[in-house]
Amino acid sequence: MFRLQGSKVLAVEMTGDAVKAKNGSMVAYDGQMAFKKLSGGGEGIRGMVTRRITGEQMTVMEVKGHGTCWFADRASEINLVGLQGDKLYVESSNLLATDGGLRTGTSFTGLRGASQGNGLFTTTVEGHGQAAITSDGPAVVLRVSAQYPLTVDPGAYIAHQGDLRQSFQSGVTFRTLMGEGGGEAFQIRFEGDGLVYVQPSERNTIAGDV
Amino acid sequence: MSTYPGAGPVIHDPMTLPSDDNVNNYTFCVELKGTQWFLQKGKMIAYYGSIDFNGIGHGRLDRLVRSSFHSPLHASDWVVAEGSGRMLLADRAFDVNSYDLEDGNLTIRSGNLLAFQPSLSLKQSIVPGFLTLIGTGKFVAASNGPVVFMEPPIRVDPQALVGWADCPSPCHHYDYGYMTGLMGGLRAMTGLGGASGEEHQFEFVGAGTVLLQSSEALMAEQATGTVPHQAGVPGSGGSTGGSPQAGAPRLPGQLGDLQRRFGL
Numbered sequence: 001m002f003r004l005q006g007s008k009v010l011a012v013e014m015t016g017d018a019v020k021a022k023n024g025s026m027v028a029y030d031g032q033m034a035f036k037k038l039s040g041g042g043e044g045i046r047g048m049v050t051r052r053i054t055g056e057q058m059t060v061m062e063v064k065g066h067g068t069c070w071f072a073d074r075a076s077e078i079n080l081v082g083l084q085g086d087k088l089y090v091e092s093s094n095l096l097a098t099d100g101g102l103r104t105g106t107s108f109t110g111l112r113g114a115s116q117g118n119g120l121f122t123t124t125v126e127g128h129g130q131a132a133i134t135s136d137g138p139a140v141v142l143r144v145s146a147q148y149p150l151t152v153d154p155g156a157y158i159a160h161q162g163d164l165r166q167s168f169q170s171g172v173t174f175r176t177l178m179g180e181g182g183g184e185a186f187q188i189r190f191e192g193d194g195l196v197y198v199q200p201s202e203r204n205t206i207a208g209d210v
Numbered sequence: 211m212s213t214y215p216g217a218g219p220v221i222h223d224p225m226t227l228p229s230d231d232n233v234n235n236y237t238f239c240v241e242l243k244g245t246q247w248f249l250q251k252g253k254m255i256a257y258y259g260s261i262d263f264n265g266i267g268h269g270r271l272d273r274l275v276r277s278s279f280h281s282p283l284h285a286s287d288w289v290v291a292e293g294s295g296r297m298l299l300a301d302r303a304f305d306v307n308s309y310d311l312e313d314g315n316l317t318i319r320s321g322n323l324l325a326f327q328p329s330l331s332l333k334q335s336i337v338p339g340f341l342t343l344i345g346t347g348k349f350v351a352a353s354n355g356p357v358v359f360m361e362p363p364i365r366v367d368p369q370a371l372v373g374w375a376d377c378p379s380p381c382h383h384y385d386y387g388y389m390t391g392l393m394g395g396l397r398a399m400t401g402l403g404g405a406s407g408e409e410h411q412f413e414f415v416g417a418g419t420v421l422l423q424s425s426e427a428l429m430a431e432q433a434t435g436t437v438p439h440q441a442g443v444p445g446s447g448g449s450t451g452g453s454p455q456a457g458a459p460r461l462p463g464q465l466g467d468l469q470r471r472f473g474l
Contacts, residue, residue, distance in 0.1 A: 136302075136303045137236040137237075137300070137302075137303025138234055138235075138236060140222060140233055140234070140237050140255075140256075140298060141220065141221045141222060142221075142222050142223070142256060142258075142298075143223040145223065148223060148224050148258050149258070150256060150257070151257050151258075151261075152255070152256040153252075153254055153255050153256065155252075156255035156256065156300070195221060196256070198255050198256045198298070199255075199300075199303070200234075200236035200237045200255065200300030200301070200303050200306070201236075201300060201301070201302045201303040202252060202255065202300075202302070
């Protein structure tokens with residue numbers, strides 16, 4: 001059971017079940033806990049190789065036991081995401097913890113990843129259960145529906161879930177080259193039905209200075 | 211429309227997003243209805259609807275720029291958002307707040323200003339690194355920690371100063387020990403003999419409001435160039451009519467050129 005204690009610490013109550021969490025993110029626990037490093041994020045040999053090839057590495061540990069375990073990562077804000085059979089796409093660096101029963105994997109993101117400087121791949125989380133994602137400042141959750149498509153700055157994007165199509169928009173014109181660009185040269189447009197998580201801060205991106 | 215129970219406390223869509231108000235302490239939502247806003251580059255994090263972002267200097271914006279943007283040094287940092295929809299602004303997870311000016315003036319550190327309505331006009335302050343807004347309208351500013359409003363007379367730490375409204379521009383204030391000869395200078399530079407780090411302040415007098423942030427972390431200063439070389443313009447590096455070596459760097463404790471002190 002995931003629970004936020006304040007906005008920057010995640011408390012997980014466990015009764016013999018397991019959670020997967022970012023390596024080294026445990027800050028305290030009571031009761032009996034066993035920590036085990038999962039090579040390749042517990043995705044088997046195939047997942048391990050995929051992660052190595054795609055550069056979407058994450059070091060994950062499995063925490064199992066009885067009691068409460070607290071997780072935190074560099075005082076960043078934590079957001080809980082509930083999954084009911086749908087898929088969450090999140091940058092591996094923003095994924096803090098998932099229920100043991102959720103499957104993680106990698107997927108191709110295309111140009112969005114490249115514009116963020118995060119590589120061409122992203123992490124997916126799938127199944128039924130809860131996940132915790134981190135953000136710089138509390139994330140704003142925005143709903144995308146058929147009549148309301150959403151456009152997001154790649155540097156502020158952290159995750160999305162649901163049935164969304166994303167397309168990459170580039171506003172690079174000759175003006176950009178002349179230093180008179182609109183400042184928002186790269187954007188991701190989401191269409192469909194789902195949720196997008198954005199943080200009130202922008203990572204440094206290639207697009208950031210364009 | 212499917213629901214996502216447990217997906218964070220609030221899910222926003224264009225209907226529930228506020229109009230020209232804060233979404234939370236760190237995010238501000240601007241509603242555009244065919245209107246325009248000036249915003250600093252890269253502070254938009256997401257938007258619904260159709261909004262165009264054009265750099266200052268885009269031909270079509272000539273009239274707008276003529277009436278409300280008077281700072282060529284900062285022109286490359288600002289864009290005009292135009293269209294209809296709702297747009298979210300944020301900056302490095304700093305606190306974001308909007309302020310209303312009514313036929314007033316407010317001077318603010320250039321990095322802290324995120325966006326403003328074109329009914330205000332933006333000018334460069336005579337104090338380097340600051341911008342002045344004049345007129346009536348709304349603007350959005352970021353600060354590290356909530357903003358505190360103070361009334362002059364007050365002396366403030368240079369790093370905590372966000373801006374000031376309606377009062378005369380501040381002056382530098384140095385504590386007495388800072389000025390007394392060589393030892394004062396050495397103490398200020400090295401900290402030997404006990405420097406508190408608070409020997410230098412900005413002093414405000416007169417009627418108005420001073421805005422302070424509750425932290426001493428600054429926004430990254432962006433190099434914006436300098437004002438034109440011109441006699442009498444502060445910070446321009448232009449001749450001030452003094453001695454030719456007037457620009458030489460000097461210890462903080464030093465009182466001035468020797469020649470000047472002996473009246474040569």
